[in-house]
Amino acid sequence: MTKRIIALMAVATIVFVCTFAACGKDEINVYADNKDFDFVTDENGQKVLSDDGEFIVYVTDEKGKRVTDSNKEEQTMFEQFVPLENDGVVENYGYIFTLPEGWKTDTADAGKFINKDKEAEASIGVVKYFYDDYYQLNKDTYETLKKELGEDAVKWEEEVDILPEAEKTCRFIMEKDGAMSILVFFENSGNVYKILYNTTSVDSGVYDCEIFCKAITFKAFQYYDDITAADKD
DSSP: OOHHHHHHHHHHHHHSOOOOOOOOTTSSOOOBOGGGSOBOBOTTSOBOBOTTSOEEEEOBOTTSOBOBOTTOOBOEEEEOOOOEEETTEEEOSSEEEEOOTTOEEOTTSTTEEEETTTTEEEEEEEESSOHHHHHHHHHHHHHHHHHHHOTTTEEEEESOOSOTTOEEEEEEEEEETTEEEEEEEEEETTEEEEEEEEESOTTTHHHHHHHHHTTEEEOSOOSOTTOOSSOOO
């Protein structure tokens, strides 16, 4: 990454406030592999998850053989969810992301991705905010930066049509000194998702960001029980 994008990312980190469900950086690789678990699957071969999004796995002995009960039925248990990466597909608690060409995972931090060819970094996360509060926070920031940096440096868009599963999608673009930072946020399944995309490829930045966003599909799990995206009542 160049000094320009590092500087802009530092600003974006302050501006685009968010909270991630991510593992610590002391891990060598935060992503597990499907072969690390003996998943319970449905008739279509898809993993069966609990209502809380946990893995359901078969109980195995020290030799990896499935354990059965007195009725010779295979026993299962809940396993805490961990992010998975298999053959270019990342599965996180609330979404599945098929890595577009040129993109790799940041294995030290779940939900963060790198594209060296485009000098770009991006992250996918969920914010612990009501949608209206997060909207107003970023709209106020946009208005402030527009006064400080000028109208050519920032852009605000609403009802952006990027993902069919996303509701009330907003896009906040900031461009300065040959670098671009794009915030996309929206609602899905009671969550307020945030995608932050930073790049020095400013000519294709918006298009590249849309390609990145369109590689996401969502799972119907809510991150926070004590807050909802839609309302406060």
